[in-house]
Amino acid sequence: MKLPIYLDYSATTPVDPRVAEKMSQCLVAEGNFGNPASRSHVFGWKAEEAVEDARRNVADLLGADPREIVWTSGATESDNLAIKGVAHFYAKKGKHIITSRIEHKAVLDTCRQLEREGYEVTYLDPDSDGIITPEMVESALRDDTILVSLMHVNNEIGVINDIAAIGEITRARKVLFHVDAAQSVGKIPLDMNTMKVDLLSISAHKMYGPKGIGALYVRRKPRVRLEAQIHGGGHERGMRSGTLPTHQIVGLGEACRIAKDEMATDHEHCLNLRQRFLNHFEGMEEVHVNGCIEQRVAGNLNVSFAFVEGESLIMALKDVAVSSGSACTSASLEPSYVLRALGLDDELAHSSLRFSFGRFSTPEEVDYAATQVKDAVIKLRELSPLWDMYKDGVDLKSVQWVAH
Numbered sequence: 001m002k003l004p005i006y007l008d009y010s011a012t013t014p015v016d017p018r019v020a021e022k023m024s025q026c027l028v029a030e031g032n033f034g035n036p037a038s039r040s041h042v043f044g045w046k047a048e049e050a051v052e053d054a055r056r057n058v059a060d061l062l063g064a065d066p067r068e069i070v071w072t073s074g075a076t077e078s079d080n081l082a083i084k085g086v087a088h089f090y091a092k093k094g095k096h097i098i099t100s101r102i103e104h105k106a107v108l109d110t111c112r113q114l115e116r117e118g119y120e121v122t123y124l125d126p127d128s129d130g131i132i133t134p135e136m137v138e139s140a141l142r143d144d145t146i147l148v149s150l151m152h153v154n155n156e157i158g159v160i161n162d163i164a165a166i167g168e169i170t171r172a173r174k175v176l177f178h179v180d181a182a183q184s185v186g187k188i189p190l191d192m193n194t195m196k197v198d199l200l201s202i203s204a205h206k207m208y209g210p211k212g213i214g215a216l217y218v219r220r221k222p223r224v225r226l227e228a229q230i231h232g233g234g235h236e237r238g239m240r241s242g243t244l245p246t247h248q249i250v251g252l253g254e255a256c257r258i259a260k261d262e263m264a265t266d267h268e269h270c271l272n273l274r275q276r277f278l279n280h281f282e283g284m285e286e287v288h289v290n291g292c293i294e295q296r297v298a299g300n301l302n303v304s305f306a307f308v309e310g311e312s313l314i315m316a317l318k319d320v321a322v323s324s325g326s327a328c329t330s331a332s333l334e335p336s337y338v339l340r341a342l343g344l345d346d347e348l349a350h351s352s353l354r355f356s357f358g359r360f361s362t363p364e365e366v367d368y369a370a371t372q373v374k375d376a377v378i379k380l381r382e383l384s385p386l387w388d389m390y391k392d393g394v395d396l397k398s399v400q401w402v403a404h
């Protein structure tokens with residue numbers, strides 16, 4: 001079977017062959033398969049060395065100290081550890097948390113759980129571009145606020161928050177700042193030396209590494225304390241127990257090493273492809289890009305094709321793999337809560353697709369996909385009575401709909 005063209009890099013990326021090669025060396029008997037916690041023989045020492053090399057690569061990409069990196073199973077776990085870890089440790093100081101309505105479910109559902117435990121959470125509304133401004137954060141801070149948790153780049157619309165500016169505000173008020181950077185690490189520069197971020201979640205499978213591994217950056221100066229969420233052998237300085245998966249960790253380390261070297265090239269590549277894709281739609285009516293186009297990660301494009309149902313469009317695109325929003329909510333038929341928070345009505349939110357490009361996307365793929373999308377949109381609109389009315393100049397907002 002010929003596979004469709006993959007334009008869903010925000011959901012996950014293929015593993016870079018250089019990463020896969022390094023990982024495979026850590027699996028078999030002739031390779032580096034030992035338990036990094038085994039202190040009594042060379043198998044353990046070698047595995048530990050590989051883990052520490054990887055930790056250095058992750059830290060280098062973030063401008064952090066290797067001792068500030070805690071391995072987790074991915075950004076979902078990192079978000080849980082950061083938010084619950086802070087909430088539980090600092091509960092005596094306060095029980096108020098600030099986040100936004102357009103966070104990933106890993107943050108939103110964790111906050112909902114904390115609400116059930118008696119914490120109070122403020123959910124900020126983004127502006128119509130999808131941005132949370134430093135001013136919004138500042139006006140929501142209270143004396144009992146212990147944590148602000150905001151994403152760096154949104155997974156559906158790719159819009160970038162100014163986390164450096166937000167960090168200045170939280171630090172001045174001595175409130176901890178957690179950033180979900182699953183969609184930004186390796187794509188845009190991050191520097192923990194200059195940014196006043198206290199905790200930062202990362203995930204390997206969004207940056208050409210394997211699934212099931214991630215990390216949480218935990219600042220040492222000023223020191224951030226966390227209550228562990230997983231107890232056991234006391235690995236990761238007690239913050240996260242469990243035998244370290246050397247191959248996964250080595251994969252994340254290699255993905256970070258490559259990203260540091262190739263970030264600028266990847267960025268240019270994705271930016272060119274996105275523009276190339278968009279050029280195909282020039283002159284087409286009622287095609288809207290959702291979220292700010294400038295303050296946005298290069299590989300993301302979220303577009304509404306008015307008068308076309310997003311799910312029908314996906315069905316029509318047999319040989320292009322895209323999604324209508326995030327992978328984790330793709331089973332739901334509800335319109336995207338992110339797009340709704342930007343002020344889109346249900347109709348337009350339902351006619352949106354997310355195209356995401358990456359390191360292995362090619363201009364030919366992009367041209368082919370754009371042509372397919374364009375043809376499908378034209379065909380679907382031809383079937384839409386609303387499109388006919390729109391073309392006839394009927395003001396659709398003034399139409400009184402009769403329920404049957």
Ligand SMILES: Cc1ncc(COP(=O)(O)O)c(C=O)c1O
Pocket residue numbers: 010011073074075076077104106151153154155180181182183202203204205212213214326327328
């Ligand atoms: C912004 C954001 N946070 C968290 C996650 C969850 O990451 P993981 O799949 O590593 O648990 C994702 C993945 O979709 C994401 O995009």
Ligand code: FES
Pocket residue numbers: 010011012104155326327328329
């Ligand atoms: S993989 Fe992105 S929302 Fe789950």
